[in-house]
Amino acid sequence: MPSVRELTRAAHQLAFSQTKMETSSERRNNHYDVIIVGLGPVGAVAANLMGSYGVRTLVLEKEQEIYKGPRAVAIDSETTRIFGMIDLDDWLDKHVGKAEYQILSGPEGRGWTIMDVPRPALEFGYSKIGFFYQPTVESTLRDNLEKYPSVLVWLGYHVVGVAEGSNGIVHVKTKFIGGMNEEVYTCKYLLACDGGRSSVRKLLKLKYKGSANPESWLVLDVSSKNEELHRKLSKCTYVIAGRNPYIHIPLPESCHRFEFLLNDNDDPQSLTQVDRVEELLGSIGVDVSDLVFHRRIIYKFHLRSAERMNVGHTFLLGDAAHCLPPFRGQGSTGMCCGIRDAANLCWKIALFVNGTLQPGSVVRKPLLSSTSGNEVTPGQVYFDRLASSYHKERSPHVELMMRHALLYGSLTKLRNPIATFVRDVFFTAAVQLPFVRRLVWEDSVKPAPTVVSGFIDDQSSATAGLLFPQSYVMVGGKRKLLDKALGCGFVVMGWEQNPKLLLNMDCQSKLTSLGCTFVTVFREQSSEQQSDYFSGCIAIEDTEGAIGSWFEKYKASFVLLRPDRFVFGHADNSLDASSELIGRFHNMLTKQKALTVRKPPLVLLKYVSKCKVATGIIVVIIIMCIILLLYAFLL
Known part of the structure; x- marks a missing residue:
């Protein structure tokens, strides 16, 4: 009689039968080109990209079901463009909310409107920011894997050991949840997409530098069938003053996200109780009688990054490599940056493994000949470039987005009443100026995606590393x-x-x-x-x-x-x-020329991040005041 373990594996393989491509020799040797650990949004995008290139891939995910609650809720146009690489951009663009948003100085009726922003501008052919329901996106990403015969997914497996041999082959020891036996699979490249508590990163003994933010947030995920309530809550709203500043985000599938900033004297445990939650929502004019609560948690966001984004042939992606603040549409767990990690890395691995990037044209032979006439195989020639360019290219942009998001968040969660009043009056006046209003409406203050150093031409300084426009x-x-x-x-x-x-x-x-x-x-x-x-x-x-x-x-x-x-x-x-x-x-x-190295544009942001939050805000306000005075003088 087959064991429960065997039946569960058989069920998982049946569910993904269309994504399975194993020959008898591969079953005997348990070897793949790539093993991906983790099937959250980042791992699922990476698996889809590998599948689109025809790379033989095994995905190991310890959870047997998709987490039903939304975690990350925002996605930007750059990330939506990456979904286009796996032909899911049209689907995603139709399933994200593109709500107008407003910034208020206090709850409705007790403050004024600092700014009202129409629907997000377009960039790269997509909305600059959209709001999505994560379980639906994850489910669609998994369903999309069915069209790739080179990708195999095993659910219920967690990694308990990682070791790389002298030949560069990575040995991955895994065990089925609840099982006793351990199994070893080998691969050319291992991608750790297993989140902030990454087991792979811990097995590699990599330090996860940084800290948790001292402030706590109450995060509420609710749904309702009340159409009148949805009309009332149709805008994305930032209330940046009051006892508990909060953010409200309307999500698809009749869902809503509320995030309340807690005070030092608030009891986090009591605030998750139903009666206290109802009292808090009632204080901002939300009738809770028609709400269904899906999640009530206390959350502290983290600012962390791994000391390295790869060790040998093992690479860290997403939260396994870095955790970002939940501001500026980077997702509550840095999902957008993680998906950019996957887009940066997967084409490189596919090129080195297959010898081409054209689907259906896998050659698996030497790609290029060096000037000496010696043949160079993908593994021999490109690995140094692969390993070093990934960290060089991704790390500066992740750091820039982290600092930008942190500075943006610090402006929205001031506690001092005098400072908040000055901030609110200043920005209320500032957005009356056409050029400031245009900057806000077009979201032009967000750092542009750029590769500063890495696999780019050192003699094309004006364009090398820019993301090419799309229309x-x-x-x-x-x-x-x-x-x-x-x-x-x-x-x-x-x-x-x-x-x-x-x-x-x-x-x-x-x-x-x-x-x-x-x-x-x-x-x-x-x-x-x-x-x-x-x-x-x-x-x-x-x-x-x-x-x-x-x-x-x-x-x-x-x-x-x-x-x-x-x-x-x-x-x-x-x-x-x-x-x-x-x-x-x-x-x-072919390693005859070094990767390009340039200094990242982080000087001002580094200065601001090293100052106290209040000092940083003062610097920003002084700069804005100078701009306003110059504008008034020119008029």
């Missing part, structure tokens, strides 16, 4: 977002010319071996532009002008994009400049 374009008579036309690999793009004509045959050969897509972008369709001059390229019409504006801004005619759509570098319209760019790209891949 709607026309391709073959169909309107679609740019990324949908570019495929999933490297892209060489020419502005109103065939990029192949700017490259010698050797450069074209190197790019073709990597599965590179050649693209020509032009302003308007014409018979001349459809001629043989553009043969061998995807022809794209820039109907909205965003791409052309980018080329004109940086005086570029030729650009090389990475698979995550960050710019490697650009060149003008000369054969020499374009070929030299591809040469530097090739040399950086």
Whole structure:
């Protein structure tokens, strides 16, 4: 008679039968290209990305069910664009709330409106910020794995041991929850996406530096079928003064999130009791009679980061690598930054494992030949670049977002009555100025996603590391977002010319071996532009002008994009400049050229973060006052 353990595994494998791809030898050797530990949003996105590249992947998740309550609730346009890499951006964009939001100086009737902001602006073709219901997103990500035969998911398994051999193969010891026997699986790369309490990080003995914020928040997740209540609570609301400043966020599926900042003399345990919660909600005008409570917890957000984001062939992603404050749409557990981690890393692993980034074209053979003529295999050539570029590229941006979110949060949770009054009056006046109002409405104060150091061209300082713009374009008579036309690999793009004509045959050969897509972008369709001059390229019409504006801004005619759509570098319209760019790209891949190192733009934010919160706020207000005075003087 089969054991419970065997029956459970069989049930799990049956549930994911369409994602299973095991040969008899793989069952015997228990070896995979990649093992992912954790199937939360970050792990699920990583698994989908690996599946889209055809990488043989095993996912181990200790929980057998998706957590039913929302945790992270906000997602930004950059993260939504990553969902586009696995064809879930349209679904996600339709299932996120795009509510207007308001900032009030006190609960309704006891304060004034500091600012009222219409629906979020668009960026990269998506809403700059949206609010989602996490269980539904996780379920959709898991369902999407069914279309990838190279991905296998096992639920109910937790990792109890990790070791890397001298040959670079990672040995993962795992055990079924409630079982007695341990099993060992091997992989080329291990991705730890198992959260802030990461078992993999602990097994690696990596320090998780940082601390918990001393302030406590009461987090309430509720739902209701009362339509009148939903209309009343249709806006995302920040009440940044009063005894308990709070945030209200309307979520899809008739749900709402309330987060109350607690005072030092509040009893956290009593505040989770139903009667105290009802009293607190009643004090802000919310009728609790029609509410269903799904979660009532006391939460302290953490500011932590691992000392390193990888050890050998093991990589940390998401909360396993860093915990961010729950401000500025980064999700209560840093989900957005974690998904960016996955987008940065997965294409690199896929390239090194498969030898190409084109689905269905797995070659598993040497990618490039070095200038000496020696063949270089993916594992030999690219691993140093893979390991070092991941930390170099992700760590500065994570730190920047952490500091930005912390500064933003400090402005919204002041306690001193005089300081809060000054802040509220100041910002109420400031948003009356058109340029300030535009900054707020367009959310232009948020740091742009940028790769400061790493796998980027050191001679393209103006563009290297920028996230390339995305807008709607026309391709073959169909309107679609740019990324949908570019495929999933490297892209060489020419502005109103065939990029192949700017490259010698050797450069074209190197790019073709990597599965590179050649693209020509032009302003308007014409018979001349459809001629043989553009043969061998995807022809794209820039109907909205965003791409052309980018080329004109940086005086570029030729650009090389990475698979995550960050710019490697650009060149003008000369054969020499374009070929030299591809040469530097090739040399950086083959270790003949070091990764680019630049100083991150953190000087001011580091200064503010080292000051006391009050000092930081004073600095910001002084800067804003200077701007206001200059504006008034110019008028």
